[in-house]
Amino acid sequence: MAAASRREGLSIRDIILVAVLLAAGAVLKLTVGSLLSSMGMKPNFIIAMYCLAIILVRPTVAQSLAIGLLAGLVCQVPMLNATPLLNIPSELLGALACGLLIKVPMRIGGKLDLNPLANTFVSTLVSGGAFAFLSVYINVMSTGGDLMVALAAYVAIVLGTAAFNAALVQVLAMPLKKVLER
Template sequence: MNENENLGEKRVLVSEEKKGLQVQDLILVAVLLAAGAVLKFFVGSIINIGGMKPNFIIAMYCMAIALTKPGIKSAAVIGILAGAICQFFPGTPYLNFASEIAGAVVMALLMKLPVPQLGKLDFKPALSTLASTIVSGGIFTVLLIFALGADKGTLVAYIPIVLCTACINAVLVQVLFIPLKMTLK
């Protein structure tokens, strides 16, 4: 068979579906989680509401999940890593493991759902981050009250903090998502 006989044939590109996170994905996750820790430490010190600080680590793992689109198991691992990083900050130990795993899994699930776009703008990262932060903060608050016996007034104090953090995280992720996605291509 010579070269000219293949000219009329359709080329088929075979691509393998990736299993798990690739090395470049892991590096991106590590960098974003580190950035979240720095933001939590420095910016969180400035935005201090009644002794409670927003958790920018959530925004960064949401960004990592939005960019890498991992499976559920990989997203759970990202949540475990985020929970582990949260242990280095003052606060209630161990609750972040459950809340960050749940938030990361919710983010991964929501990133798989189709969301209508407004023109060329894709608001899926912002909407998914908003919901993931609310889930993470909600689980943290519920565990604080029921597992550790905090008073019910804690719920009243945490609701605005969780909602404000969710809004801040959603805006942060949406603003950074497009330039980071373009940079990573």
Template sequence: METAQKRVVVKEKKAGLSISDIILVGVLLAVGAVLKFFVGSLFSAGMKPNFIIAMYCLAILLIKPRFIEAIIIGIIAGAICQVFPGTPYINLISEPVGAIVMAVLVYLPLQIGKFSLKPIVGTFFSTLASGMAFIGILYAAFYTGANVKTMPIGVFLVIVLGTAVVNSIIVQVLYIPLKLALGRGRDD
């Protein structure tokens, strides 16, 4: 008589982004672009809030990509930003900076009890990192003689901080429902 052997399920290590991950990133970046176009058009202060940052932060939270994949998500987000009026090419550097910050913060234990603070804290600091990189590159270009428009740093900082707060709220509100709807589990 044979005895039944214990069945073991081995979960394979994630090798890269799945097709559903790529589609999710694309949809969220498209939503960010639509928000940037329609809501951003209500602002006339020169620099407009960038909702694309909120959406790539949400994507990174949901799919937890490797760092190189996060950088690629940031580059794609920066390329999408090139469609909108503004200072060309700077977002190709500032968005990957924000994406890297988010990718790092995804792996930190940021929670109070069962409530995850990753969406609000991660998005806030990622938006700050992206905004500060943008401002730094813009002013470096300005001081080296490039033909770029600037405004007082205080105005930029208010816009960056305001965008960081708005992005953080958007991502915090959307994170749990999207995570559950996509079947990404309840645990962090």
């Protein structure tokens, strides 16, 4: 008897789920994100939604990178992006981190899976950190500004966004896994 065949690509159902979550992230970033912004912090629902998609779909690393590229391209919509093109490498790196971290078991007591929380927190730090570094390098270093001072200003923003995204994805992942039977 032949061994079980290995899944080669994402199913149509997986692709639709990724597309719906990225679209929801864009709409939430445009609407609710503006309402929740304070002290320079604005939740990045696109990062949260691609992390949720990767956690639910469990793609390969290459497929995770493709999801990150799509997320970066969605961020190029003018109303979603203040600095063109920076989201492409930052979302690629965030999705790469997420795609790698889905392999790490993080169950407590056999029931509570903390992978969505920890994975999304780290992935948002990677994405936000890359975006902050590139933004500061382009916008501050090119004008002779102080790199460390500018990066320090981003730390609170990135940490706040990471905490918000992690909590959101942890709350959404559990019921969605049950509904989607994953």
